[in-house]
Amino acid sequence: MVSPHPTLIQVTRRVVERSKPTRSAYLARIDAAQGHFPARGTLSCANLAHGFAGLEGNDKFAIKALRQPNIGIVSAYNEMLSAHAPYEAFPDIIKRAARERGGVAQFAGGVPAMCDGITQGNAGMELSLFSREVIAMSTAVALTHNMFDAALCLGVCDKIVPGLLIGALQFGHLPTIFVPAGPMTSGLSNDEKAKIRQQFAMGQVGRDALLEAEAAAYHGHGTCTFYGTANSNQMLMEVMGLHLPGSAFVHPHTPLRDALTAAAAQRVLELTAEGSHYTPIGHVVDEKAIVNGIVALLATGGSTNHTLHLVAIARAAGILIDWDDFDTLSQAVPLLAKIYPNGKADVNHYHAAGGMAFLVRNLLEGGLLHDDVTTVAGKGLHRYTEEPRLIDGALKWVPGPEASGDTNVLRRIGDPFQADGGLRLMQGRLGRGVIKISAVATEHRTVRAPAIVFDSQEAVQEAFDNGELKRDFVAVVRFQGARANGMPELHRLTPLLGVLQDQGFHVALVTDGRMSGASGKVPAVIHVSPEALLGGPLGKVRTGDTLVIDAERGVLDIELDEAEWAARENAVPQHQAHNEVGFGRELFGVFRAAAAPAEMGASVFGPLVPQGLPLAVGEPAEKHVHAAQR
Known part of the structure; x- marks a missing residue:
């Protein structure tokens, strides 16, 4: 044994x-x-x-x-x-x-x-x-x-x-x-589907071609x-x-x-x-x-x-x-x-x-x-x-089989694709988040670039369409946490950032929102906690600040004098009311108001135990506070 x-x-x-x-x-x-x-x-x-x-x-x-x-x-x-x-x-x-x-x-x-x-x-x-x-x-x-x-x-x-x-x-x-x-x-390959999505984002194919590709993939x-x-x-x-x-x-x-x-x-x-x-x-x-x-x-x-x-x-x-x-x-x-x-x-x-x-x-x-x-x-x-x-x-x-039927897909423990699991805890003055780097090429795992701050993925799309993103940058998409708007997945950003990376730019994403298992080749630090609406440090970032994302070392930081960083006030969401009404969102206000931080599952329940016992993991909660203070 x-x-x-x-x-x-x-x-x-x-x-x-x-x-x-x-x-x-x-x-x-x-x-x-x-x-x-x-x-x-x-x-x-x-x-x-x-x-x-x-x-x-x-x-x-x-x-x-x-x-x-x-x-x-x-x-x-x-x-x-x-x-x-x-x-x-x-x-x-x-x-x-x-x-x-x-x-x-x-x-x-x-x-x-x-x-x-x-x-x-x-x-x-x-x-x-x-x-x-x-x-x-x-x-x-x-x-x-x-x-x-x-x-x-x-x-x-x-x-x-x-x-x-x-x-x-x-x-x-x-x-x-x-x-x-x-x-x-299996239908249309995922690789081909992603390629057509990027071509659509660049205006190289029309919506009819995109819809045909999606229908061939999800069939x-x-x-x-x-x-x-x-x-x-x-x-x-x-x-x-x-x-x-x-x-x-x-x-x-x-x-x-x-x-x-x-x-x-x-x-x-x-x-x-x-x-x-x-x-x-x-x-x-x-x-x-x-x-x-x-x-x-x-x-x-x-x-x-x-x-x-x-x-x-x-x-x-x-x-x-x-x-x-x-x-x-x-x-x-x-x-x-x-x-x-x-x-x-x-x-x-x-x-x-x-x-x-x-x-x-x-x-x-x-x-x-x-x-x-x-x-x-x-x-x-x-x-x-x-x-x-x-x-x-x-x-x-x-x-079950003792040998892999295809070592390009599945390997023995003595011959892995990489020595670690590809998930990193990222932490520093911008808070605590996670990044999945198993699909990110080694040369893209470290990005040092100016921040461009957005309060929605629609704003990122608009900047992309206007040709404003053809440069090295870190997209900071804040007010996307559970308390702010239910923490939606930001998949609209995947093809846009992928296009820019393919064009040779060093790009990354930092957000208090989600990207899920479909996130891919662009480095994305997600679930950043505490979220901006709760006074998290992403609310202090300003466009033009130099950010450092080092997925190999787990670093999520900003190059800024400590005194200036401490003196900054957190931004306030400009259009929060927009996320509170319509499409049933009114009914979910109680969930938004009660949601725990991301590291506690972003759940409204907490440990489901009798009163008198702890309702939160003490150690991570302290880490959230310390990260925000640094």
């Missing part, structure tokens, strides 16, 4: 120590919630009658009889998201499978699922991050009827999986399995095939032991996908309090599972959104992590995958090259994952070195 890597041990120990009060309170709460079986047996006759009134046939009689376990289905199905459209057929598959194993299943509730791909650059994007909180609350509403002995969560994309998981963790006594829908088949059911937040979610659910092994990247509408969906329903019945392997989700998601998630995110070059989402997920289970944990692990975890935007391959190529089974095997062999964890597949993460296969019509798990 391979000994755990010293850095893995170090980070896990400090997370456990930091989390003792909040984690203990969480476990006490969920353990106390586990009543007798079946759960609905505690309901009054009137309560129970309401709970099965909408059913018909044998399922109604089974729930009324109080003998069979009942699975609550929580789904993000809608037709707006290609990744979620396949879920339309899943409830029937789940119900049939449950009946075959002596159980029943009810559709407990739906959760909203918005698509950042549709709302990017539009007003609706300002609801995106906080849709995670709405999804968490919707999950709680679905499960709060106390009709269920287990749950299946159906979701894939950006805020949907974190929201479902945060909500499910409040019912941590329930066994819960996450059921993916899979990626769409059917399943997740978008680049390695953004959606596919990072699927990787995380697997390595954290919440998927059945090998199920993340199987295409929708295939016999194997349907077999895995049925198997999830039947497996979760085995995990109930009356089953043979009681496994509540609150015990699956522990400190080691969270650290495993960070490691796998780093090893695959996954989405920077998870420097927010993983923090919020952990806090929902009473576990406190911060960006120092990401940064420390990143120095020890090698980059083993090259998936767009930090490579040319898509997730289908990654899966074909060996995928999750190969990744988990290699990280375990390097001592960089905890094997001694509880998963929905049983004890030990080594279960996830296996792959599902249909053999003579039956679902079986077989050993």
Whole structure:
């Protein structure tokens, strides 16, 4: 057995120590919630009658009889998201499978699922991050009827999986399995799509050519095939032991996908309090599972959104992590995958090259994952070195590949693409932020240039269109944090800055907003905290100031006399009211007002523990203050 890597041990120990009060309170709460079986047996006759009134046939009689376990289905199905459209057929598959194993299943509730791909650059994007909180609350509403002995969560994309998981963790006594829908088949390559986007930005092709390219890339059911937040979610659910092994990247509408969906329903019945392997989700998601998630995110070059989402997920289970944990692990975890935007391959190529089974095997062999964890597949993460296969019509798990099918996409731990995980904590007088450099060429990782300050991405677009950006500069895009406008992703900036970099200019982005896993070759320091609206130091930067971004050393600084820096006043947003009304933004004012700093997950919830225990991670909060004072 391979000994755990010293850095893995170090980070896990400090997370456990930091989390003792909040984690203990969480476990006490969920353990106390586990009543007798079946759960609905505690309901009054009137309560129970309401709970099965909408059913018909044998399922109604089974729930009324109080003998069979009942699975609550929580789904993000809608037709707006290609990744979620396949879920339309899943409830029937789940119900049939449950009946075959002596159980029943009810559709407990739906959760909203918005698509950042549709709302990017539009007003609706300002609801995106906080849709995670709405999804968490919707999950709680679905499960709060106390009709269920287990749950299946159906979701894939950006805020949907974190929201479902945060909500499910409040019912941590329930066994819960996450059921993916899979990626769409490969279409127009991500590389070619990005090229056409840049050509459109320069006026070299028209909107008709751009639309044809986008439609050829996003062409059917399943997740978008680049390695953004959606596919990072699927990787995380697997390595954290919440998927059945090998199920993340199987295409929708295939016999194997349907077999895995049925198997999830039947497996979760085995995990109930009356089953043979009681496994509540609150015990699956522990400190080691969270650290495993960070490691796998780093090893695959996954989405920077998870420097927010993983923090919020952990806090929902009473576990406190911060960006120092990401940064420390990143120095020890090698980059083993090259998936767009930090490579040319898509997730289908990654899966074909060996995928999750190969990744988990290699990280375990390097001592960089905890094997001694509880998963929905049983004890030990080594279960996830296996792959599902249909053999003579039956679902079986077989050993995953020991060799990569394509070393341009996926490599062994002894031959990585780079020695570290490519995620850096950036800090200095401008605050604390993160940067993903796995897709940034070495020569672009250090930028020293004058700042040009903007208060919106629309202002950057206008300056680009007017030809004002043909020079070396650092774009400072402020008032984009959770308190200011909901922290939208700033994808409109990616092609613009990419064009300027290709023209030979040294450019970079510094923002208190988000860019997610689709950020690419331009150095982007994001999630800068504290945000400008809360008096963060980005509000002191003025156009013409010389900024220093050194991603190799983690430096985010300004070349300015200390006395002058200290004397400067923070800017005030000129058009904040514009971000408070229209497209439903009025309804989200309560979220904006309550949002925690980015390093605390930008969540409105905090650690979900009883009153009297700490509501924030003390150490990072102090770092925010110190960074602002420097």
